[in-house]
Amino acid sequence: MSDTSSNVPQQQLPSEELQSQPMPVINLGHLSLDPTSRCRVVDDIARACRDLGYFQVINHGISQSVMDDAIEAATDFFNLPSETKEEYASDDLQQPVRYDTSSKDGISMSRAFLKHYAHPLCDWLQYWPQQPPIYREYMAKYAVEVRGVALKLMEAILEGLGLDTEYMHVKFDEGLQLLSVNCYPKVSEGDTTIGLAAHSDYGLLTILLTSCRGLEVVDRSSNSWKVVQKLPHALHVHIGDHMEVLSNGRIKTVVHRAVLNPREERISIASIHGFALHEKVSSAKELVDEKNPPKYKESSFNDFLEHLTANLDNRQRNFLETLECKGHI
Template structure:
């Protein structure tokens, strides 16, 4: 990403004039497109400690969550509250740094790692009302350390501690997903022989016209699963369920997990990789932490034979090709999944 002033951070735009929202951020949001909270209380809650012990009732809950929602919140995941809080505190300090300091790790033009805005900036499309910090965590040899923040002190260590715990949680969930998909416990992990994990921190500043912008445009994730940490006191994540947008109310110290496209494809659509978005707030900043777990780029993804009841929704595709297609496009619903559908 270049240093073109038109690409200045959203955070800096708000600092310079909180009342202004440049046209490139404005989107059309219809009243019927606004969230209905009636379903919010029904979003499934999964106890990871019970899953890890293979408790059938909890595995059945996970199965239903993946089929009906594609989203669930995880409690008793074993990540210490201090690890979560230190990640939040250090991230807040990073975004409080002067722009010149953050720009030391600014994303290169066409790049995906570092600090900046990932989507839409070079295509003349509507931009999301957010800044990001994007890092590859695992495998460790894939890390682009010149894109990692050196300030504030201790931030690298906080990222390391948080991300290694997320990796553990993710691997535990993959074992449980293998079981509910009718396979051996380690089947999915074997398809992630070098589990690829990236982190995207989303910084969504307050906005004077919150109903005219989107912090993150509607999209599904190209990942196997995504593990998200939300702020405890700001509800800004919304998921599309039965044609409506449903707010995901934060539960303190819970992690939000969603089914990614890879699981959607492997399950022949039985498990839902659904659209979600993030909205802005007039008075509150929102920071969220999305960890994406991906298969190895050489793995072929296609429906498992035993999950195809009648017709195949998807063909086999090389995962690296699928991911490249997804990354080349601005967040835009599920358009990127077309390449994997039969008949495409």
């Protein structure tokens, strides 16, 4: 995750005083209907990506039971004894599974998290926690299904950019999936506590499943924080830094944060999708010409991890900013 503290609104109002942010709610089931319906959905996704950098999806094909099971598995993991969870603790960002309660990334304020790779599942499942007993089964089923949603979305986003839907198909199909499973504690009524400070997501696309409200986004038009409402059976979608690079700036990443919920503990499962670990992302050649030269240098997910490791004490430095070609942003 890229820290963006120098580019976000400074006010820290309680969530109850913030304005709720209306957002597009897109019916993904219409992508598979007639060409006219598909075109309409692709246009809606393109507009949301261009204007906001986020949207919600319904009729995405993942059953409520699979989503509930994933939340249950995450909750049960965080309820395990500390010594059991600490078996996965590591300062090495390259570890396939990593648990922590206070991150050195400069944005984690009050959360516990478990991060692990999920694709190809057969390569990574062996590293996942064996406790609680349901964890591997429930989280694996969700991981596979949410990746299917991500592939549909990325195809539609590329189509909305005017790129061939087969564009970089192999790179997407063989790409990376990282699950960031988070637990935010309940906060005392009246307190204003940030669980995860303002940041943008690395990778191409993030799909977020959450147990209750607590997500806020920056509204670009007013440069202010807006509360994201939790809709039944909906998944929240964020555009990541690498999608901004791939689109050569036509799509912008979204700055967001997590606030603690005064009523209940909050679980969120962020499924982050991108190219393979060492695969470079650059601006699509079809979106580059004399009037629109490349605005970003190419980079990989591994480059991001190395940047994060090298800049643990420099928390103001945004990874995406390091990729900008001077004079074009």
